[in-house]
Amino acid sequence: MDRDTRNAAIAAAVILLVFGLAAYFLPVIMLAAGKVSTVLAAVIAAVFMVGLFVVLWLRGRSQHKKGL
Known part of the structure; x- marks a missing residue:
């Protein structure tokens, strides 16, 4: 596993962990x-979903600029 692949895997794991924990606690919140x-409850759910897509979109743009 080269450096770029390892960094991409670590970034994906962090994103999954953060949003997984947020999704776990989202019903209580x-x-x-x-x-x-x-x-307010609907706004919180919408912010969670939009946040997930924004993070993934920004990650994709970052990877596209690097040529990966």
């Missing part, structure tokens, strides 16, 4: 936010 406002 949404239930707590839903007691305050249902709109």
